[in-house]
Amino acid sequence: IECFDVCGKNLYIGTNDCFVIHYNVEERTVGNGPKVVFHNEKQGHKYLAVKKPVIQIKAASALNRIMVLIDNTLSLLNMFDLEPIMTGAKVKGVTYFCINENPTNGNPFSIEICVALKKKQIQVYTVTEDKLVHVKDVHISEPPISVYCMINYETSHTQDLFPFDSEHSKPLIKRISKEEFLLSGPSALGMFVTSDGISQRPPLQWSENIVSMTYVHPYIVAMNDEFITVHSILDQQQKQAIPFQGGTYLGNFDGKLFVASGREIYALVPVAWEKQIFKRFQQQAAFIEFSEGHLEEAMDLFKNSQVDVREVISLYPRLLPSNCNFTRSVPPLHEIADVNQLSRGKEDLLKEYKQFLCTYLADIKGTGTGYKQEIDTALLKLYAEIDSPELIPLIAVDTGCDLKDSVEWLEKYKRYNALGLLYKVHGEHDKALALWVKICNSEVQDESFEGINFIIEYLANLNDHELVWKYVDWVLSKDQENGVRIFTDRPTTEPPSERMRPDTVIDYLHRFPIAVITYLEYLVFQKKLEKEKYHTHLAVLYLDAVLKLIKTNNVKKEEMDKA
The missing domain is CATH 2.130.10.10 (YVTN repeat-like/Quinoprotein amine dehydrogenase)
Structure with missing residues (x-):
């Protein structure tokens, strides 16, 4: 969605891929509340065929027209079938337009608009149902840059206001x-x-x-x-x-x-003031139940009253992101310092309060409550502390976790695989790989890591080829047979590059005999490349393997047949 306009029950949407879409939107009330809901029904759409975004869209109900700005061209469409009006209703070179909400002409079947052009000019038009009538030019000496100015379009007098x-x-x-x-x-x-x-x-x-x-x-x-x-x-x-x-x-x-x-x-x-007062009473009641340890009742009240989730997280020391500037509600909803005050040194009670927050945040996450970073960061810290199996899925799928805060917490509780995944999500691929290599080398311990095959798959899909080559030697020294998948399992949509050219790869793999044979087999049998040198090279390596077996005493027949 680039822009939209609403006129009566008609909703018009302009998209970034050149569509205008028309919906009928009707406001309804349901239930005893009553609750306001909106029923919408698509009426039609129009592709404007210039492959540019729709920058502005304005409806003019008196004319049964909508005005559309796309590709610096202002034109008219029929309000209902969205067909273009072809009778000269078009202005080119437009960067912006607006409707005069206080028009001086008294014609109810026309509207007045102001148009800004690419050149140093502002124009005034009268819009009718079939054309745009040029009324006046307003010349300006220089287009305003980083400053607001006011122009009297009758006298062209310009007054600078203030910069931005x-x-x-x-x-x-x-x-x-x-x-x-x-x-x-x-x-x-x-x-x-x-x-x-x-x-x-x-x-x-x-x-x-x-x-x-x-x-x-x-x-x-x-x-x-x-x-x-x-x-x-x-x-x-x-x-x-x-x-x-x-x-x-x-x-x-x-x-x-x-x-x-x-x-x-x-x-x-808008919410009626009676409902607002009731909601505040609910929120205060929620914190009272929470302070008394009635956590099930508190959970329901927190959800129903739609309390600011940061009010709840702030009761748990250091769980809010360090860059969060949240201050508690004024006037206050409660007088609780934090959960340490409520638990009074009882570890079991503190554990219950932390489990409560885990459940509460997981339930409201993704429900439109906002504060994604605050929720995800608090969950990460809680999951890391209790070693929850939900930690990896939280980080792997659309995480909003604050990187700086989370690194400190994951290192504190030695969740190294999760930390690597967090680096990956934030585009820190080298840091992620370095950490996973440490796990494979037993320099640090984390049983949740899947092992070297995960690194191989990661490198096979990494488009930073310089970084890929940084870790190739380590992988192949650990596992030649699987390590070569870094080169054979690359995405089919990956554009060609000098660093991944077959000749470059083959030259490098000479030190790894199993890997070079596997890679040549991939080029010849899977990619079906017809280059003679690949076929010859593979045949020579096969022959070398057979000759080595012949020279070996007590070689098994199965090994010879395989060679």
Whole structure:
């Protein structure tokens, strides 16, 4: 998903592979709660055939049209069958466009848009159902780079406002009311600016790396790579933080808030204050049950009240990642220092509390609660401490474990195979291989390691050929017959390279007679290469093997027949 727009019950999605997809989305309530759910039904899709991502998509219900920006071309599609409008409704060289939400013309069957072009120009168009009518050019001396500026499109007067860090932040602009806008400013500030170029409200203090924001009175909803935050424009204070990773865009569509990740779209639904109070009571009750050792009751309450999982993990010393800046809820949900205080030196009780956390985190992992790194890192530390068989699967499948913290913990409890897998997941292949070699050489002990065949398979699939050759000699000195699979079991999709050329491999394998014969057999019988020198070389090696057997006293007939 690159972009989306919602108009009434119609949801339009633009994808990175050049599709526009149309869904019908209907809001429903179910149960006694009642709970809000959304029913969606696909209406159709259109491939726009330019093999570029759809950058922007905007619906215009008054015209029964949608505007699409793709490959720097702005065009119109029919709102229902998604067919292009061919009557001159197209503008080329466009980098961005926006709709005038406060138009000056009174025609209900047209809309006004502003278009930014690649050249130093901004244009104003009137859009009708069959064409884009050019109204005005607004010339600018230099395109703004790393600075916000305000342009009066009637007089072309330009006023610079303030700079922003173009390397580390995305410029965001949102209309708040008539002639007032919110801009993403320096130092993670949200700056309010009027059409007079002044600010009449204090700025908002955001988190870093805001990627999208929207306004639903009186709240500013903003999103970075970890959270969706809600601030009030009345007192500029943060009211809520919702964990959400991988978000790309959020918007307010006639009072409905939708947020997109790379492959999914979610609705943000307001919760009545009565429910919020009830949820807080549930969370407080959960910690009371936890402190009294009623762990089954605490488990249910933690899950039902959707407590911030970090509140629970923080009760266990050093289980949160060292880079986590979490602070407990204010006002506090409990007065517990940590589980050491609750267990009062009783090892069995402390063990129960740790087993409780293992079960709780494993149950909520992957259920959309967020905080993947915090959950995975805490589980890794717990599994390492109790030598759980779940440690290897946790690391091997989409782990979010913090590397620095986890290395220290795995070394502490001597989980060397798991540490090697963690290095692998983080792309530290040399460190992973060096550790597994130590296990094979009995320099360190770890019975969970599968042995040299695992290293052989790993090297056979490693595309860093320089690193592969670093370990070839060690493998072949241990096991020639299986070690040669480093060269014979390589992926069929691997592009050719000088380091893996058959002649290069054969030259190297001369010191390993079993390996060189096996490799030549692979080239001749499996790859069916017709090069005469490979066939001749293999025949000579066969003959040498037979002659050596003949010279050997008491050779068995079976060995001679095999040769």
